[in-house]
Amino acid sequence: MSKCATYFAALALGFFLSLSSSIAFASSVIKIGVMQPLTGVYAGPGQSGLNGLLLALKEYETNAHQNEIDLIILDTEAKPARAPELATSLLEQNKVDFVVGPAHSGVAMGMINVLREKDTVMIIPNAGAAAATGPLCSPNIFRTSFSSWQPSYPMGKVALQKGYRDVYLISWNYGMGRESLEAFEESFKAGGGNVVKKVLLPFPSTNFQPHISDIAAQDPDAVFVFFAGGGATKFVKDYDASGLRGNIPLLGSGFLTEGTLEAQGEAAEGVITTLHYAEQLEVQKNLEFREAFHNEYGHYPDIYAVQGYDAGQAIIITLNELKGDVSDKRAVIDVMEKLTIDSPRGAFTFSRAHNPVQNIYLREVIDGANVVTGIAAEALEDPARGCKL
Amino acid sequence: MTTELFIVQVLNGIQYGLLLFLIASGLTLVLGVMGILNLAHGSMYMVGAYLMWYFVTVTGSFTVSAALSVTIVLSLGILIERVLIQRFYNRNHLDQVLLTIGMIFVFNSLQSILFGNDPYGVSVPDALDGGIPLTNNSTYPVYRIFVAVICVGIAGLLYFVIGRTRLGMMIRAGESNREMVEALGVNIKSLYTIVFAFGVMLAAIAGIIASPVSSIVPGMGESVLITCFVVVVIGGMGSIKGAFIAALLVGLISTFFSILMPSMANMIIYIFMILVLLIKPQGLFAK
Missing domain, CATH: 3.40.50.2300 (Response regulator)
Structure with a gap:
């Protein structure tokens, strides 16, 4: 019952979002799969992270090389048991180029089991489990949040x-x-x-x-x-x-x-x-980000929104550098490893394990x-x- | 553990147990008297807490908010009984479970739509703010004592109403033989509506008075529901006295195990339940 409702909600949401983001003249479609908890105890951080991501995509939409960005949003409900199934569907059925998610560390482990050593780039916008950029680190797994x-x-x-x-x-x-x-x-x-x-x-x-x-x-x-x-x-x-x-x-x-x-x-x-962040942080980018987020959603962002936003920034900057061509996944990873993200928390780079090096x-x-x-x-x-x- | 700390922990355990009793009493009443397995009982606890938060932010008054919340939940209870539950008296427990699980999803979604998913808090009313010095560096919050007093008061009231009044007599009679009571001219339909609405209200009162000492978050209803079922099962289904004793036992046991063996704290009440059921399969005070 809840499963059906969730799929339906995700489908409906994905449909509207793809409508809104397919204005550009499509030369090729960049598929981004999102796995966030949108119901249950983690719904707050999940929705916030998603809003941050959407804001980043929106800001850059105009110059994304006429690529259509297709978002597939799935609700993880913060249930680790469902994570492998959802991640597999993004990988096998939807054949996404990027996966952004999740908020919950248990879900992250389930996703990593499926996505590790694959071509699809996974960007974790919250879950801090040490293993994700420790023993289970992988060339295609990045994190824009923190390690525990x-x-x-x-x-x-x-x-x-x-x-x-x-x-x-x-x-x-x-x-x-x-x-x-x-x-x-x-x-x-x-x-x-x-x-x-x-x-x-x-x-x-x-x-x-x-x-x-x-x-x-x-x-x-x-x-x-x-x-x-x-x-x-x-x-x-x-x-x-x-x-x-x-x-x-x-x-x-x-x-x-x-x-x-x-x-x-x-x-x-x-x-x-x-x-690694504070809402009142006096960084120019933070002030701009807070206002932009407030204009879009009517309330000020939290840390989860910042992390989701940075996941979106990482994708967009990579797309820009590669002129929208993500067919060579090795090239995508190479570009991402060298990124400096101008984050609201202050600029950060990725460590060798793909975790942010940050204040x-x-x-x-x-x-x-x-x-x-x-x-x-x-x-x-x-x-x-x-x-x- | 020093004697001083031991006494403080006993207080903590009783305090926790009393709150559990308040929620479990409504559950056991509805289950024992009406034979309805109401899984959405925890949702009423949540509804009480969220309404309380909402009205406190709007009106600023603790008492007014509490009165408004209780009234709304009571009406909600009557509505649910009249529209839904009434059709399920003669159905088996599985059907009731399906209905009330569905209600959990509905209430959770409503909560998310109406109030959002951030954690909320209600501040303790000024008159009850502050603490009684307990040890050299800590105090015992006055509000927690107030909560305990309310819980004991409601327990006493329940005991009186069910054991000593005409209404209580009808409820008890309806419990043992519904048809006979009906044949004697008692309007059993209204009686059941009253019992259900009252049971739901007890859960909401627990949510209301616990709101300043708990965090108001999505899923708060389900977390108390399970513990309350344990209390009801240990106490014996339908027994208010059983629920009272079982709630205090569960409160004390989980408090002490939480300190002595934190990793066991969640498991221990289930182990206790199994032990009780091995010796008394119907619970401690089964009818």
């Missing part, structure tokens, strides 16, 4: 600089959660920090109260967490409600306060995070906004452990 290691690694040093020696770690027991805590530990322990306790909750449990009571009892110098979306909102509110805000500093990977600040309200004030910003929530207080790590490259590229 990147946003959290610099926070270990930041914590030490602030004089926090004993830190309590808590997250969900899934890829992104574990990898984020490990990345923090890596730099924190190397600098002589001590981990009081490391708690991994089953995903997506949000019964945080027992753990917050435990944090109060342990009384560490600071707490480092990875939570996102609804869980992030609840953790920050519970932390504040128990009177810990102001007593024990709360540090996190930036997703703790991305898209959740309004829901968290006052409770988020003073939370310190590290991330990680230090942010603090002040008056309901993530204010950039410095650069926690400049042009940080993921170590890409296990990647043989």
Whole structure:
């Protein structure tokens, strides 16, 4: 039932989009398959990433060499089990030139199983699973977002600089959660920090109260967490409600306060995070992008939109350089590897494993906004452990 | 674990259990009295929370929003019973499951269309903001105590209405022999409408009072639904008393296992359910 509805919605959406984008005189059709969660818990980030991508395609549409861009949009529902099936249909039936997706790391793994070592270029606009640009890296897989290691690694040093020696770690027991805590530990322990306790909750449990009571009892110098979306909102509110805000500093990977600040309200004030983007970032491209996005959709973009936008930019710049000829996939990959993307987060390049080499910003929530207080790590490259590229 | 921390965790467990009870009580009522398996019960929890968020942003008043949300959900409950559920009393559980699963999809899509997919939060009303000092660096939020008091109050009210009033007597009678009650001149149709709407309202009240301490997100209904089914099954289907005890047990067990063995926290309540069912296949307080 839901499957049918989803296919229908995807078909309908794809139809309208292809209508709107086929104004140019077609010499050849560039097919882009999109796999994003458009329903379910990840629908917010999924839709946002899609909007970013569409904006990039629209901006460049006028000079895309009279190529028609055909979009095929599939809803992953953030269900890893369906990922191989959807990715196969894009590859075999639709014979797409590019696949953009997904938001969820589990889905990314399913897609990578199908797309790895294939000719079709896959661009991941969010999912941070280390393996995608680590052990499972592949010439045709690129990522315009981050590796789970990147946003959290610099926070270990930041914590030490602030004089926090004993830190309590808590997250969900899934890829992104574990990898984020490990990345923090890596730099924190190397600098002589001590981990009081490391708690991994089953995903997506949000019964945080027992753990917050435990944090109060342990009384560490600071707490480092990875939570996102609804869980992030609840953790920050519970932390504040128990009177810990102001007593024990709360540090996190930036997703703790991305898209959740309004829901968290006052409770988020003073939370310190590290991330590769901040909405208020004073980069010319960011200001332009925010206005363009606002004009198009009536609200301001979030980080997922930035990452989707950059995936679109990567495709379009590549098309421009190749004059719209994507028949030689090796040439496509060669061009993409050398790109410098003028991103709203600041320009970035791709590492040997095809992950962005980017700045990680230090942010603090002040008056309901993530204010950039410095650069926690400049042009940080993921170590890409296990990647043989 | 120090004694101090132990007491705090017991409080946390009871608190969590009471909220579970509030949702599960409506589920067990509808299932026990009417024999309707309502999978969309969790959706009503979600509807309550989203309406609450919406009205708080519009009106700014917690009480007004709560009253509006309860009224709307109550009407929604009557509507659903009259239009849909009524046709399913004599059908088997599989048909009911298909209907109510369909309702889950409808409510989730409506939520996405009407309110979007971002997480939302409701702030704690000023009068209940703040905390009672508990340890040297932490406090116990007043609002959570308020939630617990409301839950206990509703439990008491339910116990009184079902056990001590004429309405309760009819409900109990309808449960054991529908035809006989009808033959005695009781309008069983309206009675069922009342019970269903009331059950749905209990879920919505849980969503409303939990809104300041939870995050309002897509899929929030399904996540509580499963836990509540566990509570209903452990307590014995249709038993309010059973749901109360089972909810407290589940609350305490998941709180303590969450601390002692975080990786087991999700699994443990199912293991507990299996153990209970091995000893008492009908649940703790089955009729």
